[in-house]
Amino acid sequence: MPTELLYRDDATLQQAEARVLAAGPEGVLLDRTPFYAQAGGQPGDAGWLRWADGEAIVTKAVKGPEDTVLHQLAEGATLPPVGASVTAVLDWGPRHRHMRMHTALHLLCSLIPGAGVTGGQIGAERSRLDFDLATPPTKEFLTEGLNVLIAADHAVGERWISEAELDENPGLVRTLSVQPPRGAGRIRLVRIGEEAAPVDLQPCGGTHVRRTAEIGRVEVTKLENKGKQNRRVYLVLGE
Structure with missing residues (x-):
């Protein structure tokens, strides 16, 4: 039985009632x-x-078997009884920073069109994207461009397409090392800006803010050469 992913419908949901389906050393499975x-x-x-x-403290949520989510608990934590009703509560501060960061990284992609993304990492304090690119724009150009897009307060939305539609539009996929998950028959697209002329549109399963102004000011702090055609861009949030 797959876990119902409530953040798909509302990424701002900070807690929810759920039922325990299983609990063990590997984590707690909720419906x-x-x-x-x-x-x-x-x-x-x-x-x-x-x-x-x-x-119990949840230290991290990870993917479990067959489209489930396992809630890993702190060492020595008491397990909730199977069948029990629980309230699942997010540590909202870090999660919201991840949402702001993730949306900012989508905007960063829009400023480097045509370059594939070879890797990335989202963090509460600093995030990065790696681009298949010989010569990146300057830190100053990227910082200014990002903050202009953020201040424009573009709406962030989503829609679903079939796997066949994605095959017909392979340019939607920016990531070179990781492809969108398949098998469910449909792919989630995250859109920034208007549907007719989006600032950014690409497959993504993560969480994002509702409008770009919620990101707040950002700064590109560092560019690194990670190979002949690999440029790493670091990003931090303003407080």
């Missing part, structure tokens, strides 16, 4: 969750599970 499971360079969420007579 539904607001926790994002680590994937695509975005860290798994942390937080708490609370039930009638107990509480």
